[in-house]
Amino acid sequence: MDALDVSRWQFGTTTVYHFILVPLTIGLAPLIAAMQTAWIVTGNPAWYRLTRFFGKLFLINFALGVATGIVQEFQFGMNWSEYSRFVGDIFGAPLAFEGLIAFFFESTFLGLWIFGWTRLPRLVHLACIWIVAFAVNASAFFIIAANSFMQHPVGAKYNPETGRAELVDFVALLTNNTAIWAFLHAVAGAFLTAGVFVAAVSAWLMVRSHKRPDESAEARSMYRPATIAGSLVALVAAGGLFFTGDFQGKLMFVQQPMKMASAESLCHTETDPDFSILTVGTHNNCDSVTHLIEVPYVLPFLAESRFSGVTLEGVNDLQQSYEQKFGPGDYRPNLFVTYWAFRAMIGLLLVPVAFALAALWLTRRGRIPDQRWFSRFALITLPTPFLANSAGWIFTEMGRQPWVVVPNPTGDQLVRMTVQEGVSGHSAGMVVLSLSIFTLLYGALGVIWFWLLRRYVVEGPLEHDSEPVPPRAPDDEDVAPLSFAY
C-alpha cells in the first residue's frame, strides 16, 4: 500500500466514525428542544424527565462527536495538502463559516444549557437548547456545501497563473443544487436516526415496565408518548428521505453519471434499463455481473421521472468518453462498493418504517404493549439508521472516485482533481502510524461510548431527575450548590 491508499483509508475511517455520532446529535438536539418546550408549555413533568433522560444520552454522544470532529478540521492539511492548496480558496470558506457561525454557537450555548438549569430564567434556558439545535444543523449545511463542491464544483474557475481553483461566486457555492438536496437528505437521515433512537429506546423501556409494577405510571406518562412521538418523527423523516433522495438521484444522473451507472452495475449504454436488485459476479469487472432480480420502469423514473424513453450511459461507455476528455486513466469507482452501498442505504430504511408503523399500531388507543418480540424489534431497529447513514456516505464518497473534485459537466472543466493529485507527499509508514493510532483510539472510545449509552438506557430515567421543577437558587447566595457539575 502506498500513502494514497492509506490516506484514503484514514479519511474514510475517521469520517465514517464521525458520522456515526453526528446524525444522532443533529436529530436529537431539536427533539430534546421540543421535549423541553412541551414541558414548559404543558407543565407536564413527564416531558421534563424525558428531556433530562435523553439530554444525558445526547451529551454522552456529543462529546465523542466533538472529539472526532476536531481531527477532520486538520486532516485536509495533514494528508491532503495538495488538494488543500488547489481548492483552499473555495473549500476553506465554508469551513471557516462553519466554525464562526455554527461551532461557536453550539459549544457556547450547550455549555449554558448543561450548567444553566438553575442559573438562567426558564425561557432563556429553553432558548439555549433551540440555538444548539439550529447551530448543529447550520454546521451540517456548511460542511455539506463544502462537500458538494467536490461532487459538483460551482462558483469557481481555474486560474492558470497560480494553478489553483479560485472562488468567483460565493452565493453560487452555497446555493449549489447538490448542496441543498444533500443537506436536506442528510438532515432527514439525522431526524430518522434520532426519531428511531427515541422511539426504540422508549419502546424497549415501555415493554420492560410490564415486569416492574413500580414503572407502570412511567410507561403511560413517558414511554408511550415518547415512542409515539419518535415513531412519527421517523415516519416523516422516512418520507423526507424518499423525496430528497429521489431529487438527489436525478441530479446525480446528470452531474455524476459514472456514479449512478456504477450504482446500477450498468455496463453499456441502454435505453430503459431495468433496476437491479440482486446481482452476482466479480463486481469490479462490470461484464462478469449477472443480474438476477430486476424491476422494469424504476430506473427511468429515478433518472428522469419518466417510465420509458430514457437512455442511460453505461460504465464502459463513460470510461471511454472520460479517457477522451481527460486523458488515459481508470475513471471507474469501485463497482462492488457503490452497487451494494446504494442498496444497503435504501434497503435499511425498510426496518425503521416497519418498526414505526408497528409501534403506532401497538400503542393505539392508549395501549401499552408487552410483547417480547416488539422489544427485540426495537433493539434490532436501533442500529439500522446509523448503518444506512454510513452506507449512504460511503456510496456518495466512493462513487466519486477517482476524483476528489469531480469535473462539472457544465462548469469549468479545469476545476477538477483526482485523489492521486490531492494527497500529501508523505511516506506510507507515517500515514500507517496515524491510521493505526486513530483506529485503535477510536475503537476503544467507540466501545466506551456504546457501553455508556447502554448503561444509561438500561438504567432508564433516574429517580433524582423526578423533581417536577428544578428549584432556582437565589443569585446572591454565596455557596449555592450547583445544579450540575462534571
Add this chain to the structure above:
Amino acid sequence: MGLQQIWFVIVAVLFLGFFVLEGFDFGVGMVMAWLGRIGKGDNETHRRAVLNTIGPVWDGNEVWLITAGGAMFAAFPHWYATVFSTLYLPLLVILLSMIARVVAIEWRGKIDDPKWRRWCDIGIAAGSWLPAILWGVAFAVLVNGLPVGPDKNVADLAVSDVLNPYTLLGGLATCSLFLFHGAVFLALKSGGAVRSDAVGLARTLCVPATVLVAAFGVWTQLAHGKSWTWAVLAIAVVAQLAAVAAARAAREGWAFLATTIVVAAAVTLLFGSLYPNLVPSTIDPAYDLTIYNGSSSPYTLKVMTWAAAIFTPIVLIYQGWTYWVFRKRVFAESIPTSVGLPLRRVP
C-alpha cells in the same frame, strides 16, 4: 491595509483568543490532579471544584482553535497545507490528546467509580500538558522557519528543524505560562480551600514562569523580532511582573488581567516576528511563504472579511455573557454529590 494583512491579523487574533482562553483551560487541566492532592478536604470534591471552574466554557474556548484552523485554510491555503503536512507528528499528538481531553471531561462524572475517574483524570492531564507544550514548540518552529522549497512544500525535514533548543524553550515557556495563567484563573474563579490552594500554587509558579517566558521572549526578539516588537516584549515583561506582584498579594482579578496581557503579548510577539512571512524558508529567503504568495484570491478574502466583521462581535458578546452568567466562584462545598451511575448495575 490590504486584505492579506487584515487576514494575517484575523488569524493572529483567533490564535490569540485560543491561547488566552484555552491557556487557562490547559492550566486548570494540568493542575487539577495536583490540587486535588494538596487540598486538605476531600480529594475528589476538590478535583471536581477545580474542573468545574472551566465547566461551562471550555468547549466554546476550544472552538477558537477550530475556527483559527478554518481561517488559515480559507485565507492562506498554502500556509494551512504546508504547516499541517509538515508538522504532522506534533499535530497528531495534539489531536490525540485533545480527543482524550474532550471525552475525559464530559464522561468523567458519568460513572461513579474511582478507577473510571482515574482514567479520566489521566486523559484530562494528558490532554492539557501535551498541547500546552506542543503548541509552544509548533509556533517556535514556525517563527524559526522550515526548509520550504520552491514549490512551497517541505521536502527534507530534519529532526533539528522541529526539536532544537529554541523550540524546546518555546514549549517550556508556553507550558509554564499556561500553568501560571491557569492557577491565577483558578484563584479568581474558586472560593474557600480551593482558592487558597490555587493562590499558593500561583506563588510557586511565579519564578519559573517569569524566567522561562522572559528567556523565550528575549531570544525571539533578538533572533527574529522587529523594532516595534520591543514594545510588545516590554509590555509582556511589565505585565508579567505585575502578575507576579498581584498573585503574591492575592489580588486575583488584577493578576488574571495581567497574565491575559502576557499571553496576548506573547502571541503578538510571535506573529509580529513572523510577519509578513507565513513560514520563512531556511533554505533560501526567496522561497519564503508569505502573506502575498500564500493567500487566497481577493474575492475569497472579501467574502470572509464580511463574515468575520459580522460574526466575531456576536461571538464575543455571547461568550462574554456566558462568563458573566457563570461569574460566581466555585466552592468545594457547592459541588453536588456525584450523580454518575455505579460501574455495574445494582440489581
